[in-house]
Amino acid sequence: xxxxxxxxxxxxxxxxxxxxxxxxxxxxxxxxxxxxxxxxxxxxxxxxxxxxxxxxxxxxxxxxxxxxxxxxxxxxxxxxxxxxxxxxxxxxxxxxxxxxxxxxxxxxxxxxxxxxxxxxxxxxxxxxxxxxxxxxxxxxxxxxxxxxxxxxxxxxxxxxxxxxxxxxxxxxxxxxxxxxxxxxxxxxxxxxxxxxxxxxxxxxxxxxxxxxxxxxxxxxxxxxxxxxxxxxxxxxxxxxxxxxxxxxxxxxxxxxxxxxxxxxxxxxxxxxxxxxxxxxxxxxxxxxxxxxxxxxxxxxxxxxxxxxxxxxxxxxxxxxxxxxxxxxxxxxxxxxxxxxxxx
Amino acid sequence: xxxxxxxxxxxxxxxxxxxxxxxxxxxxxxxxxxxxxxxxxxxxxxxxxxxxxxxxxxxxxxxxxxxxxxxxxxxxxxxxxxxxxxxxxxxxxxxxxxxxxxxxxxxxxxxxxxxxxxxxxxxxxxxxxxxxxxxxxxxxxxxxxxxxxxxxxxxxxxxxxxxxxxxxxxxxxxxxxxxxxxxxxxxxxxxxxxxxxxxxxxxxxxxxxxxxxxxxxxxxxxxxxxxxxxxxxxxxxxxxxxxxxxxxxxxxxxxxxxxxxxxxxxxxxxxxxxxxxxxxxxxxxxxxxxxxxxxxxxxxxxxxxxxxxxxxxxxxxxxxxxxxxxxxxxxxxxxxxxxxxxxxxxxxxxxxx
Numbered sequence: 207x208x209x210x211x212x213x214x215x216x217x218x219x220x221x222x223x224x225x226x227x228x229x230x231x232x233x234x235x236x237x238x239x240x241x242x243x244x245x246x247x248x249x250x251x252x253x254x255x256x257x258x259x260x261x262x263x264x265x266x267x268x269x270x271x272x273x274x275x276x277x278x279x280x281x282x283x284x285x286x287x288x289x290x291x292x293x294x295x296x297x298x299x300x301x302x303x304x305x306x307x308x309x310x311x312x313x314x315x316x317x318x319x320x321x322x323x324x325x326x327x328x329x330x331x332x333x334x335x336x337x338x339x340x341x342x343x344x345x346x347x348x349x350x351x352x353x354x355x356x357x358x359x360x361x362x363x364x365x366x367x368x369x370x371x372x373x374x375x376x377x378x379x380x381x382x383x384x385x386x387x388x389x390x391x392x393x394x395x396x397x398x399x400x401x402x403x404x405x406x407x408x409x410x411x412x413x414x415x416x417x418x419x420x421x422x423x424x425x426x427x428x429x430x431x432x433x434x435x436x437x438x439x440x441x442x443x444x445x446x447x448x449x450x451x452x453x454x455x456x457x458x459x460x461x462x463x464x465x466x467x468x469x470x471x472x473x474x475x476x477x478x479x480x481x482x483x484x485x486x487x488x489x490x491x492x493x494x495x496x497x498x499x500x501x502x503x504x505x506x507x508x509x510x511x512x513x514x515x516x517x518x519x520x521x522x523x524x525x526x527x528x529x530x531x532x533x534x535x536x537x538x539x540x541x542x543x544x545x546x547x548x549x
Numbered sequence: 550x551x552x553x554x555x556x557x558x559x560x561x562x563x564x565x566x567x568x569x570x571x572x573x574x575x576x577x578x579x580x581x582x583x584x585x586x587x588x589x590x591x592x593x594x595x596x597x598x599x600x601x602x603x604x605x606x607x608x609x610x611x612x613x614x615x616x617x618x619x620x621x622x623x624x625x626x627x628x629x630x631x632x633x634x635x636x637x638x639x640x641x642x643x644x645x646x647x648x649x650x651x652x653x654x655x656x657x658x659x660x661x662x663x664x665x666x667x668x669x670x671x672x673x674x675x676x677x678x679x680x681x682x683x684x685x686x687x688x689x690x691x692x693x694x695x696x697x698x699x700x701x702x703x704x705x706x707x708x709x710x711x712x713x714x715x716x717x718x719x720x721x722x723x724x725x726x727x728x729x730x731x732x733x734x735x736x737x738x739x740x741x742x743x744x745x746x747x748x749x750x751x752x753x754x755x756x757x758x759x760x761x762x763x764x765x766x767x768x769x770x771x772x773x774x775x776x777x778x779x780x781x782x783x784x785x786x787x788x789x790x791x792x793x794x795x796x797x798x799x800x801x802x803x804x805x806x807x808x809x810x811x812x813x814x815x816x817x818x819x820x821x822x823x824x825x826x827x828x829x830x831x832x833x834x835x836x837x838x839x840x841x842x843x844x845x846x847x848x849x850x851x852x853x854x855x856x857x858x859x860x861x862x863x864x865x866x867x868x869x870x871x872x873x874x875x876x877x878x879x880x881x882x883x884x885x886x887x888x889x890x891x892x893x894x895x896x897x898x899x900x901x902x
Contacts, residue, residue, distance in 0.1 A: 387799045
């Protein structure tokens, strides 16, 4: 068991808040720190806006209309992916699983792309992405149950099969999409970006992200029991089957909500729980909140880079993959030296 | 056909046009037996072939994406038979050749892009022994003119090609004179959005970017050297005077006027967002390039005399023998989508339908 400082979680929470405030000041449009602080204060304080504000309409637009919904959405999405990854790894007792591996991301992407192809509304896109993610997970789970003897390996293999199937369907949707009106949106959405984030996206995605995230945090005790193994968990009074389905549904909700507003953002759900585990250990009572906070901070950092490194915005999914793969390789190397810390 | 014949009767290649091209645009010799009677094309050369030949008789096959531009625009009215041209592309839907289908057509020229993924697009055709003619992507005025002359040679219509080149040059010369008369007027900053979700503008060094300059504007995104998406904040930094939306995507000016994120942009405040007309070839080739420039110049400099509607009607009557109705013109000019934008009344019919 790793001994951790009791202040780590409060410090992570403070870092996350600071990162949100910092991110509000980051962008292509120049807004001075003083102006940004005045705008932020005007948003936070209940006093009515001054009739003659000291900022320009463009500065207000940059901070309030463009950055604020995006920063909040990125924070929630990062937290959701961190939580989803930590929960899946705990439930399946395998540090190599993440939402990408078990097919949820590909399934959600299929639902979202289908919605773009069929001109669904934003709400329709969210629901379609959710249905795709849940459907993929259901298929993976059903396929895994065909495996003899149970265990984790069939779940991972089934996830890989289902992900490959949905990836093929995604290719088919791109093939039939109109190259002028649909294909660019699909492709850009598929590689992941928060570029089009709006208040409407935040209104759509925040409730399911918050509800499912809170649900998983409330289940952190039971996840500790599940990570002991099915037999031990059942012996301690846990209804293993029902609990797994509940966790699966909550994870699918988190991932689908994130995919619906920003496309596939890979590696976060896989790498962030490992980083969090290094800070607070494997006890899910601390690991889940830590994964959420590290996920929020990590994704905010990646998004800040995506929108400021060059004049043309980089897709965040590409950045998380570029950063995530070496981090994961390092963790793999470290695990080979010490063994994965699971308990 | 008769009208074009009358228009171009007696046209011989003028002095200065030089010898007809003997090589394609990668330097390879043209097929031995010309003119070609059965051609396959994957690119926008289709539109010029139809214009030169006034029909589809020589077009044995084409990519579905270029045929779709014809059938959904004004060229579809002139050449309804284009809808029956066989599709000759494989999986990617654009330029990847379906070699077996092309071999079955036994063409005497296959027109394909060069420099754009040659190993996938060009090499399979050459391996199959097909008579490939390489075309460079049109990046400049000189490219458009060279391509028109090459297609004139291939289709046995060098005189017609030369007449169209001369017409093109004359129209731009007239526009340049009109613009030169606007003493002291500044060039408005124009942002041409090729896609609106994500925001992908036309950057510098491109043919379309040069068109904006040629039409009396300044490309707001000239600093971009490559194709890619930008942030909305970058557009706030550029703060363009005018925003153009690609002719054939789903974007509408109204959506930008209603979007709070665009409210601080000068073009939106002054209601100067326009959807580019569709025309027959997306308002962009040797025939419609001057029309695009006239359209834009009149919007950027409302002091110019208004004659776009008349020019458009005359162009289609003279070159395609087509009489465009008011409804045709309204559809082409996106009259409904652009009706609420500033200065657009000049392009609308005097008596609303």
